Amino acid sequence: MANRSLSRLAQWCSRVFMVEINQKTEPIYFALSSKPSAHNIELEALFGSGKLFSVYALCDDRVQSARAHAELKNALAENLPPGCALLDSASFLPDIKSSLIKGFFLQDNSALSSAERAVTQLQEKGPVRLCVLTYTREENGEYLCSTVAEEPAERERKYYVTPAPAPQRHPSTLNIINSDVFYQMEDAYKVLQECCDIIPESKAVLELVMEQQLEFNNSHDKRFPVIVIEGLDATGKTTLTCSLQKALGAVLLKSPPQCLACFRQRFDAEPPLIRRAFYALGNYITAAQIARESSHAPVVVDRYWHSTAAYAIATAVSGREENLPAVGSEIYEWPSDLLRPSLVLLLSVSPEERLRRLTHRGLDKTEEESQLEINHLFRRKVDEAYKKIQNPACIVVDASPSPEQVLQQVLCLIKNKYNLQTPDHQ
Numbered sequence: 001m002a003n004r005s006l007s008r009l010a011q012w013c014s015r016v017f018m019v020e021i022n023q024k025t026e027p028i029y030f031a032l033s034s035k036p037s038a039h040n041i042e043l044e045a046l047f048g049s050g051k052l053f054s055v056y057a058l059c060d061d062r063v064q065s066a067r068a069h070a071e072l073k074n075a076l077a078e079n080l081p082p083g084c085a086l087l088d089s090a091s092f093l094p095d096i097k098s099s100l101i102k103g104f105f106l107q108d109n110s111a112l113s114s115a116e117r118a119v120t121q122l123q124e125k126g127p128v129r130l131c132v133l134t135y136t137r138e139e140n141g142e143y144l145c146s147t148v149a150e151e152p153a154e155r156e157r158k159y160y161v162t163p164a165p166a167p168q169r170h171p172s173t174l175n176i177i178n179s180d181v182f183y184q185m186e187d188a189y190k191v192l193q194e195c196c197d198i199i200p201e202s203k204a205v206l207e208l209v210m211e212q213q214l215e216f217n218n219s220h221d222k223r224f225p226v227i228v229i230e231g232l233d234a235t236g237k238t239t240l241t242c243s244l245q246k247a248l249g250a251v252l253l254k255s256p257p258q259c260l261a262c263f264r265q266r267f268d269a270e271p272p273l274i275r276r277a278f279y280a281l282g283n284y285i286t287a288a289q290i291a292r293e294s295s296h297a298p299v300v301v302d303r304y305w306h307s308t309a310a311y312a313i314a315t316a317v318s319g320r321e322e323n324l325p326a327v328g329s330e331i332y333e334w335p336s337d338l339l340r341p342s343l344v345l346l347l348s349v350s351p352e353e354r355l356r357r358l359t360h361r362g363l364d365k366t367e368e369e370s371q372l373e374i375n376h377l378f379r380r381k382v383d384e385a386y387k388k389i390q391n392p393a394c395i396v397v398d399a400s401p402s403p404e405q406v407l408q409q410v411l412c413l414i415k416n417k418y419n420l421q422t423p424d425h426q
């Protein structure tokens with residue numbers, strides 16, 4: 001269903017709404033119905049007594065939609081009067097892939113109940129069309145939903161708010177494929193193609209991808225091992241990959257590759273659809289470099305697809321780590337057209353040790369790194385997602401001992417697996 005058709009209230013009736021009070025508790029689910037329902041304590045707690053709204057940015061185009069949602073969040077945060085709570089919300093068709101539409105649930109407890117005016121002003125300002133649903137409480141305690149629509153007939157239409165059961169699949173997992181994680185180069189490529197007008201840097205990135213693909217040769221029969229080192233920030237990847245490079249006489253590569261470094265900040269500022277497509281394409285450039293280099297030497301890679309998928313999944317899946325799909329889900333499948341490494345090692349340290357290393361290093365932190373620091377829930381989800389990725393799955397390495405001991409441990413793993421001749425580091 002095109003988003004634009006959702007401007008009519010009746011269209012929302014086949015859908016379920018999810019409101020997330022916070023990341024640690026279960027979301028609240030409700031639906032719209034022409035029939036009233038029995039009293040529900042959860043809904044009572046969510047709807048409380050103030051004025052309530054759901055706000056969605058409606059665009060047919062996925063790039064515009066992703067940007068409009070992010071802009072709406074900023075605009076609401078800036079323009080709402082004090083006393084308003086802005087909660088993440090979404091609407092979806094239970095267990096139907098790609099059906100999730102993100103929006104916001106707004107509780108207006110401001111002194112003058114002026115959130116509606118602020119929202120209407122945003123609606124008038126455009127250019128993005130907003131769908132605003134408003135909820136009112138009847139004397140008998142029922143909640144009714146109507147739209148803040150221009151046409152009077154549409155404004156008159158009302159539906160009962162009724163509780164809905166939690167779906168089997170957490171709604172935030174419904175849109176992951178091709179919105180957060182890409183499983184073919186073509187799919188990520190298309191996203192950046194659609195961005196060329198609004199983000200001119202996309203063109204340069206696409207050209208670099210095409211250049212590398214032309215040189216890409218995936219047909220060497222005899223390859224040297226390709227060892228990927230993964231892990232959260234400050235777990236020791238840079239330290240280990242540099243030592244491995246020397247110890248194995250290997251070529252050291254990273255993803256995203258150096259040629260994309262100047263574009264990274266630009267794409268990091270974009271919503272997940274665009275940002276993740278950028279990192280996905282980075283992996284294909286690195287893959288082409290791996291294919292070239294592994295024909296004459298072992299290759300060590302600092303981050304690759306495990307990072308791209310794990311961070312994207314952990315960000316997309318809201319709430320607790322139990323909401324992550326189980327091992328075996330298609331979302332953890334390695335992209336069919338991406339060069340597979342021979343070995344993936346996941347460096348693991350305790351949160352306390354990682355924080356100590358981060359603080360000691362004292363470098364600027366990206367927003368996501370800062371989030372990792374303050375948000376243990378997110379860190380656990382990244383870690384879990386790393387471990388759920390299959391074919392190739394990663395081998396967890398305890399990276400808390402000294403750098404030299406970690407290196408020895410890893411050399412041992414590599415030697416055992418490949419019978420490689422590596423210098424002794426006793």
Ligand SMILES: Nc1ncnc2c1ncn2[C@@H]1O[C@H](COP(=O)(O)OP(=O)(O)OP(=O)(O)O)[C@@H](O)[C@H]1O
Binds near residue numbers: 231236237240358406
């Ligand atoms: N085994 C270790 N024991 C103690 N300190 C370590 C160890 N390995 C690395 N460090 C220190 O921890 C800090 C982070 O290490 P490093 O830069 O190698 O991590 P990283 O995983 O590459 O981080 P990022 O992903 O953020 O670039 C550095 O100050 C480094 O010297």
Ligand SMILES: Nc1ccn([C@H]2C[C@H](O)[C@@H](COP(=O)(O)O)O2)c(=O)n1
Binds near residue numbers: 279305307308311366
């Ligand atoms: N192959 C990669 C590498 C990195 N990312 C993303 C994931 C995090 O947001 C961030 C971490 O990188 P770092 O700060 O350690 O340079 O970059 C990715 O998606 N794919």
